[in-house]
Amino acid sequence: MTRLLYALAGADKARQFSPHVWKTVMSLAHKGLDYETVPVGFTEIPAIENGSTATVPLLRDGDRLVRDSFEIALYLDEAYPDRPSLFCGEGGKAMARFIENWSQSTLHMAVTRIAILDIHDLLGPADRAYFRSSREERLGASLEEIAAAGKAEVEGFAKKLQPLRNMLKVQPFIGGEEPLFPDYIVFGALQWLRTTAGTKVLEADDPVALWFARCLDLHGGIGHRVTAA
Amino acid sequence: MTRLLYALAGADKARQFSPHVWKTVMSLAHKGLDYETVPVGFTEIPAIENGSTATVPLLRDGDRLVRDSFEIALYLDEAYPDRPSLFCGEGGKAMARFIENWSQSTLHMAVTRIAILDIHDLLGPADRAYFRSSREERLGASLEEIAAAGKAEVEGFAKKLQPLRNMLKVQPFIGGEEPLFPDYIVFGALQWLRTTAGTKVLEADDPVALWFARCLDLHGGIGHRVTAA
Structure with missing residues (x-):
């Protein structure tokens, strides 16, 4: 096996929760x-592959x-x-950058606020101390x-997903009839919430909840590999 | 000439302001x-091409x-x-649907609120009556x-564009190095505001303002054909 994915883990090594790692999974x-x-x-990352990465x-x-x-x-x-493309063309590669930035600027801070103590609590002792000091410094609180x-944020969360909800009237995935990388971008944010706080932010019949359920089922149901918190 | 574009006009036929028509221009x-x-x-649309369209x-x-x-x-x-593609691949066609719904759900109601009286005032008499009654019924006010x-809305407008602002750190257009249809989608919303209320909602050095200026200059500066209100 020559292919290795370095993935963020908590004290329970199987509880993968990083939104960015989920995009890659x-x-x-x-x-x-x-x-x-x-x-x-978190605190082991700087030693990976001779210091090749901070994330x-x-x-x-x-x-x-x-x-x-x-x-x-x-x-x-x-x-x-x-193998099946993740972007289906140069236009898709470019437009996925907009969706990445939408997801990051619209959803990530909300998930951080909702789940921050749950994330802290699922880390090992050394990581807990690092997480607390780095996040408290970054966020000033x-x-x-x-x-x-x-x-x-819990109350306002569903509304943030209105662009996706409206788009789902036209097609079942951001990638069209089938998922592409931007589906995994937004999936990553919601999977992060599901695997850490597990907070219910969508009604069961919300088209976004149905899209998320479709994403969980993709590729042999790999998204179900970690249970909801 | 066999190609005709039916385009919304005010009392001044040259003052094209519809965001959707601008996407097509x-x-x-x-x-x-x-x-x-x-x-x-507005009131002439039902008679176009033997009643082919409501919009x-x-x-x-x-x-x-x-x-x-x-x-x-x-x-x-x-x-x-x-001729140059507007989507550059099937992925682009699908992802542009997300951006269309983002623009519509995030920007259009804000522009409507900011510019609604200006839009009313630039219409001819028959259209003014139609516009008032249809919009007041639709919006319940x-x-x-x-x-x-x-x-x-003026105060909060710039913040709504944060996903685009962040994306512009990576590439100059939503289409990548060159504009594609989703650039025209978002351009349409801001051009609508520029040609009706003319309200300043972005600082001059905001990356989104610089992107909008680049869009105005595209294709021989066609976006400048209508002056700012």
């Missing part, structure tokens, strides 16, 4: 590529090292052109203060 | 296709009639495959009440 499944997962804690996912594919979920997706399409703002 | 320019504009008021843009291309800006863009790429909510 789905990308590799979409391409039908085998790999071995190397679970790492995961990091993919080793033979002698190639690729970091960042978007770069990995681009790499996989380039390296394995005979204690984890508990950030979590207090999470209550309002 | 830019699409036709992108493809390098000539056409004649047929300006129509504009409507494109007549020889014996083909195509309505809806997105459908027109798809048609143009299919009918003129040798008088035009003046809707416009009162516009003040808050």
Whole structure:
């Protein structure tokens, strides 16, 4: 096995929760590529592959090292052109950048606020200390203060997904009839919430909830590999 | 000339302001296709082409009639495959649907609230009466009440464009190095505001303002054909 995916892990190595790693898990499944997962804690990342990266996912594919979920997706399409594409053309590669930035700027801070204490609690001891100090410095507030703002985020969360909800009237995936990388981008954000806080933010019959359920079922149901928190 | 673009007009037939028509104006320019504009008021639309459409843009291309800006863009790429593509692949066609719904659900109601009285005032007499009664019924408030909510929208407008602003750190257009149809989708919304209320909602050095200026300059500066209100 020459393909390794370095993936963020909590104290329970099997509880994969990073939104960015999930994007890559789905990308590799979409391409039908085998790999071995190397679970790492936050504080172990700097030592991976001789200090090659400050973040995961990091993919080793033979002698190639690729970091960042978007770069990995681009790499996989380039390296394995005979397998199903993650972008279906140059236009898709460019437009997926908009959707990446939409997901990041619209959903990620909300998930952070809702789930921050749950994320903290599922980490190992060394990672808990790192997570608390780095996030409190970055966000300028204690984890508990950030979590207090999470209550309002739960209420407003479904509304943030209105563009996706409206789009689902036209087609079943952001990729059209079948999923493409931007589906995995938005899936990653919701899977992050599902696997950490497990907070219900969507009604069961919400078209977005139905789309998320379709995504969980993709590629042999790989998204179900981690249960809801 | 066999190509006709039916386009919404105010009392001044040259003041094209419809966001959807602007998407098509830019699409036709992108493809390098000539056409004649047929300006129509709101109340004239039902009589166009023997009642073919309830909305504009409507494109007549020889014996083909195509309505809806997105459908027109798809048609143009299919009918003129040798000219520059508006989507660059099947992935682009699908992802542009997400961006269309993002623009519509995030920007259009805000522009409506900011500009509704300006739009009313630039229409001819018959259209003013139609516009007032149809919009007041649709939105459940008088035009003046809707416009009162516009003040808050001005303040919050720039923030709604954060996904685009962040994406512009990576590439100059939603289409990548060059514009594609989703650039014209978002351009249409901001051009609508520029040509009706003319309200300043972005700082001059905002990356989104610089992107909008690049869009105005495209295709011989066709976006400048109508001055800012």
